Amino acid sequence: MRTILVHDYGMFAQGPLLTAQQGQDGTFPSWLEELGLKDFLRQYPLRQLIEWGWINPQYRITFPQEFFTVWEHFPEIPARTAPKSSNHSLLWDAYWHIDRTDEPLWFLHPFFRPNDEASRILTEQGKAVLNEPLPPAFTDSREVSITPYADYFFHWQGYALVDVIRFSEILPIVLNTPDIDERAASLLQMVGRAKQHDPRSVLNVEKRWGGLAEPMTWISHYRAFRDAMSGFALQRDEGQAIRREGARALAEHFRISPDELGQTIKNRFLALARDWRRASERGCTWTIRAWPYLQKDVAAAMQWLCILTGRPLDESHPRIPKARTRYHQASRQAHGPYRGNHGFEAGAQPSRGFSPASVSMLLSGKKLFRTSSLPGR
Numbered sequence: 078m079r080t081i082l083v084h085d086y087g088m089f090a091q092g093p094l095l096t097a098q099q100g101q102d103g104t105f106p107s108w109l110e111e112l113g114l115k116d117f118l119r120q121y122p123l124r125q126l127i128e129w130g131w132i133n134p135q136y137r138i139t140f141p142q143e144f145f146t147v148w149e150h151f152p153e154i155p156a157r158t159a160p161k162s163s164n165h166s167l168l169w170d171a172y173w174h175i176d177r178t179d180e181p182l183w184f185l186h187p188f189f190r191p192n193d194e195a196s197r198i199l200t201e202q203g204k205a206v207l208n209e210p211l212p213p214a215f216t217d218s219r220e221v222s223i224t225p226y227a228d229y230f231f232h233w234q235g236y237a238l239v240d241v242i243r244f245s246e247i248l249p250i251v252l253n254t255p256d257i258d259e260r261a262a263s264l265l266q267m268v269g270r271a272k273q274h275d276p277r278s279v280l281n282v283e284k285r286w287g288g289l290a291e292p293m294t295w296i297s298h299y300r301a302f303r304d305a306m307s308g309f310a311l312q313r314d315e316g317q318a319i320r321r322e323g324a325r326a327l328a329e330h331f332r333i334s335p336d337e338l339g340q341t342i343k344n345r346f347l348a349l350a351r352d353w354r355r356a357s358e359r360g361c362t363w364t365i366r367a368w369p370y371l372q373k374d375v376a377a378a379m380q381w382l383c384i385l386t387g388r389p390l391d392e393s394h395p396r397i398p399k400a401r402t403r404y405h406q407a408s409r410q411a412h413g414p415y416r417g418n419h420g421f422e423a424g425a426q427p428s429r430g431f432s433p434a435s436v437s438m439l440l441s442g443k444k445l446f447r448t449s450s451l452p453g454r
Contacts, residue, residue: 089172090304092186093297094135096171097228100124100211102152104171105230112235113366117242127228130277131241134228136203138168139212145223164195169227175305175323184302184323185330203229232300233293236349236371237279237286239363243356245276289349292341295331296374299381302327324384335385342382346375 095105100123109118126132144165145151167173173186187193206226214224281287306320328338353371356364383389 089174090307091301092171092173092188092305093231093294093301094171094186094188094229095232096169097123097134097230098152098169099224099226100127100228103227105228105235108232109235109238111366112239112370113363114235114238114242126238131245132230132234132238133280134207134230136199136229137206138199138203138227138229139206140165140169140225140227142215142225144169145217145225151217151219151221151223164198167195168198171229173301173305175302178319178323182330184327185298186301186305189298199229231294231297233289233297233374236293236367237289239367240279240285241276243361243363244274244279284348289345292338292345293374295333295338296378296381298327298331299324300374300377303377321384324381328381328385333385335382338378338382338385342375342378346378350375 091104095108096103097105106118106123109115109123123132127134167187171186171188175183177183181192182190187195188199190196211224212226214222216222279285302323303320306316306323328334350371353364353368357368
């Protein structure tokens with residue numbers, strides 16, 4: 078059953094944690110579909126991937142049945158339930174917006190404010206039930222079957238899943254050629270060797286998601302803050318000043334220095350972007366659709382770095398043509414520019430202060446920064 082987002086919820090933004098409601102619906106499965114995994118999920122549902130350990134929820138919440146029985150027009154969100162269920166309503170859909178800055182930790186989603194009741198529920202219950210069996214389904218008064226739980230993921234876990242899938246591929250396309258018996262024997266040997274390799278290892282390798290998880294979580298929080306500020310009713314200059322204030326406060330809260338963010342962009346985000354770009358150019362099915370979204374996230378990290386340093390990126394390098402995969406060329410011809418959330422076009426200017434040259438240089442693998450322009454150098 079698909080969740081329906083009602084029109085008056087348009088001013089709200091996704092939080093840093095995306096939800097998977099009943100293991101199949103919500104913002105996280107929708108995000109995976111945006112990354113090009115829709116057909117994959119039909120064959121391998123999210124619940125199966127969790128059982129395999131290919132992706133692991135950060136939290137899991139079991140909801141009381143009465144939360145659903147008093148919900149008018151389930152599954153529309155925001156959930157119209159009893160006032161006492163307001164915290165569970167937030168936990169179910171996780172959307173938020175920022176409309177005031179006089180609250181403690183106003184720049185953080187409520188899930189990460191220690192004094193917030195929804196945060197308390199998530200912290201105290203969300204980890205404890207991860208290893209427990211799923212709650213049993215029940216049927217409401219409209220004969221709708223509901224399994225009352227939700228899983229929570231950071232957006233970057235979609236990228237990590239793409240890598241797990243990439244590293245799980247072992248067999249080439251097999252054609253019915255005269256030497257098929259000979260090649261089939263070699264394929265069996267290949268399968269035997271592949272069983273010694275666990276594709277989940279990419280989740281723990283320091284040079285991959287073992288080292289990327291924490292800094293990518295920073296970007297999850299920054300994206301959520303930036304998007305939640307989009308409806309802030311302020312004059313342009315004042316609004317920009319408050320956004321800068323919040324971005325700096327967010328970095329201070331997570332103890333991220335400009336030097337650390339700059340080095341992370343160079344040593345981790347750029348390395349991942351180069352790998353995905355090369356894979357896409359070679360026609361990798363899994364990275365082609367997801368790569369523009371990764372590009373957008375690295376650009377967001379660059380934007381954050383500019384705010385923290387108070388300096389624009391060095392854009393004195395000559396423009397480097399953007400790489401084109403066959404998929405992107407065909408898609409552009411058939412459907413126009415490839416756009417993700419907020420109308421971002423791969424390679425186009427994603428936010429104030431970043432030119433197409435900056436983004437294309439980022440993904441070309443060539444120098445984006447002068448050594449003098451990075452903090453700590």
